[in-house]
Amino acid sequence: KAGVTQTPRYLIKTRGQQVTLSCSPISGHRSVSWYQQTPGQGLQFLFEYFSETQRNKGNFPGRFSGRQFSNSRSEMNVSTLELGDSALYLCASTSFAGTSYGYTFGSGTRLTVV
Amino acid sequence: GQQVMQIPQYQHVQEGEDFTTYCNSSTTLSNIQWYKQRPGGHPVFLIQLVKSGEVKKQKRLTFQFGEAKKNSSLHITATQTTDVGTYFCAGTAGGTSYGKLTFGQGTILTVHP
Numbered sequence: 192k193a194g195v196t197q198t199p200r201y202l203i204k205t206r207g208q209q210v211t212l213s214c215s216p217i218s219g220h221r222s223v224s225w226y227q228q229t230p231g232q233g234l235q236f237l238f239e240y241f242s243e244t245q246r247n248k249g250n251f252p253g254r255f256s257g258r259q260f261s262n263s264r265s266e267m268n269v270s271t272l273e274l275g276d277s278a279l280y281l282c283a284s285t286s287f288a289g290t291s292y293g294y295t296f297g298s299g300t301r302l303t304v305v
Numbered sequence: 306g307q308q309v310m311q312i313p314q315y316q317h318v319q320e321g322e323d324f325t326t327y328c329n330s331s332t333t334l335s336n337i338q339w340y341k342q343r344p345g346g347h348p349v350f351l352i353q354l355v356k357s358g359e360v361k362k363q364k365r366l367t368f369q370f371g372e373a374k375k376n377s378s379l380h381i382t383a384t385q386t387t388d389v390g391t392y393f394c395a396g397t398a399g400g401t402s403y404g405k406l407t408f409g410q411g412t413i414l415t416v417h418p
Contacts, residue, residue, distance in 0.1 A: 223404075233410050234348070234411075240404075247403045249405070283348075292338075292353060293350030294350060294406065
């Protein structure tokens, strides 16, 4: 079956702009989580959505937001971009089925803010 | 908040040597997961440990979860060049921590042929 698909793969934006990233989870997976990965801070949790509801949120400013659609596809938005937002943004999905809740990650969107 | 520390940060080994990475959480975990990220790639799920004292094996990889459910380790026997990458542990606190994995900083493994 198809994996987690993230678009676009690469993005270059200017400080102050906003950006929207997209994630299509594995078919049947209703939980979608987003992570920011940087060399300095590692992998940090942004938020998690399940059945269009945000159930959990990490310690990021309000400029970071997300949503999930009825087909489980998810988007995250970052407004008023700052240089420090440059990172690899990863989306992960899981089905919470069975006894193993491993997450399947997408290939990520590499965001560069200049 | 919950923190997961992982050591060592780097490990260089000769092919055929063993490798171990350790994780320690500041709080009791509901479960711990392990991921591998190849250079330029994304994290790939390896395994999940749930029970206190649990030990699981996958070929040359052995995973352990501590009795107090606060620490874990990954041991690779007789490393191969295909084992190169960063190994992350990621803990979940349970309860309402939906979808939230707290990752360790990762151990970067290089294997010299």
